[in-house]
Amino acid sequence: QKEVEQDPGPLSVPEGAIVSLNCTYSNSAFQYFMWYRQYSRKGPELLMYTYSSGNKEDGRFTAQVDKSSKYISLFIRDSQPSDSATYLCAMKDSGGSNYKLTFGKGTLLTVNP
């Protein structure tokens, strides 16, 4: 079992839909949780960063962390065609290797106009 599991999709939704992306993890040492967005032929860019359990909102994006269930989510409201990309969850611990990001496989999202 990989440390981070993410459904690769692909996921196709109509414009304006609410999108839910999820990851599960097995390493209890993970304390920091991130979502990256990666457009085709580009490098990943940080979208959301959370530390504790709970919700964090930034515009149309909401990141949710449930440490008790080892489950994180990213919600996109009012999705736009420009949101079409691969979304990668990433995690790191708070110990000596706290620079090391462990990524999920990524979920390919297409928002259709």
Added chain:
Amino acid sequence: EAGVVQSPRYKIIEKKQPVAFWCNPISGHNTLYWYRQNLGQGPELLIRYENEEAVDDSQLPKDRFSAERLKGVDSTLKIQPAELGDSAVYLCASSAGENREQFFGPGTRLTVL
């Protein structure tokens, strides 16, 4: 501010040939990372530099891969000889410190025939 610059963007070589990738990090970023991203997977760390010192190269296949970061700025990742399984996107990232946000370059897409 310029982002992380990588070249070449694409490289096609035959197996057993050598290949080198170049990275110029964001100005002032002393931490530099090389990742490999296989098709349909998340990035995996190969090596991390703090200034000119390689402080984590545990995931670098040292029989054929080498890296250097002379003068603590630009970095080069080399593969010699390349194998079919090395086909992937090689991403460079930099950060202002080991626990700071990592900014990724666009990557070099390597195809080994």
